Amino acid sequence: MFSQVVPEPIPVERFHGKAFRQKTIRNSISCQGRGLHTGELISLRLEPAEADSGIVFQRTDLVGAAPLVARYDQVIETRLSTVIGESGNPRNSIATIEHLMASLAGCGIGNVRIFVDGPEIPVLDGSAREFLFLIDCAGVDVLDAWQPMVEICRNVRVEHGDAWVELSPGDLEGFDLDVTIDFPAEAVGRQHIRLVAGEEAFRHEVAAARTFTFREEIEMLRAAGLARGGSLQNAIVVDGAEVLNPEGLRQADEFVRHKMMDAIGDLSLAGSPLRGRFSGYKCGHALNNQVLRALFATAGACRMIVPTARSTRKIVREAA
Numbered sequence: 001m002f003s004q005v006v007p008e009p010i011p012v013e014r015f016h017g018k019a020f021r022q023k024t025i026r027n028s029i030s031c032q033g034r035g036l037h038t039g040e041l042i043s044l045r046l047e048p049a050e051a052d053s054g055i056v057f058q059r060t061d062l063v064g065a066a067p068l069v070a071r072y073d074q075v076i077e078t079r080l081s082t083v084i085g086e087s088g089n090p091r092n093s094i095a096t097i098e099h100l101m102a103s104l105a106g107c108g109i110g111n112v113r114i115f116v117d118g119p120e121i122p123v124l125d126g127s128a129r130e131f132l133f134l135i136d137c138a139g140v141d142v143l144d145a146w147q148p149m150v151e152i153c154r155n156v157r158v159e160h161g162d163a164w165v166e167l168s169p170g171d172l173e174g175f176d177l178d179v180t181i182d183f184p185a186e187a188v189g190r191q192h193i194r195l196v197a198g199e200e201a202f203r204h205e206v207a208a209a210r211t212f213t214f215r216e217e218i219e220m221l222r223a224a225g226l227a228r229g230g231s232l233q234n235a236i237v238v239d240g241a242e243v244l245n246p247e248g249l250r251q252a253d254e255f256v257r258h259k260m261m262d263a264i265g266d267l268s269l270a271g272s273p274l275r276g277r278f279s280g281y282k283c284g285h286a287l288n289n290q291v292l293r294a295l296f297a298t299a300g301a302c303r304m305i306v307p308t309a310r311s312t313r314k315i316v317r318e319a320a
């Protein structure tokens, strides 16, 4: 948890005045789609929210279900997707939030109320493209409040086997991401992408990249009663050197672009945009979540920065 706030000015010359207002969507908007794992038809509705309210999910099919704040410490499961849930009440959970979270983060939208009548967010086409379309249809409202940011002050690294992810200090005005994947399947192999976070980069470089799976994994998931809504309409399916989707890939390195999109969605659970660098090797939802937990649990690893009207900024709280 964060310790108490002690405002402390930081030299103005380090800031260069680049600050952003908080955003929400302009109008409510809804859609329906299948959940990847349950195969159920699920209704999703996004509603505007006031400044500093964050992104909050609400199950509408469970009577009296508590709202679920989209924050790293509310994540209860990361094996197949990023799942948030109420502690002590496993029924009140929502899976596969990462592509919607990435789309909101990609557009710089940090305040929305999200209503869903089932246990997962519709998978739509397996990418962020259709969520972007929803957001574009709803429109964006700029709110009268500065967007706080989380500055990474020290390296934080987590590992699992040969996979690792790291957050490190970097440019105070931006967030750089670097992702490398390496799969034995020849159709995927080793791929690398680097991106400076921003709406244009998100829209053009990663939003259209679909989730992917391997033929042998599908059989295992189906046997376990999962991936019931999975099809060639919402995932790339790889079989060795072959992509089984008749339309092929949207981009030659669509796989690593999707992992980058997942990372953007998972890291948005910091609650405010990060300032610094992210590097990931064979990264996935589990490591993406663990590195945020490590960031906020390590003394001095980060601090919250809030622009002020004079484009100065203040430390308002520090990691305990």
Ligand SMILES: [Zn+2]
Pocket: 098, 099, 211, 258, 262
């Ligand atoms: Zn994904």
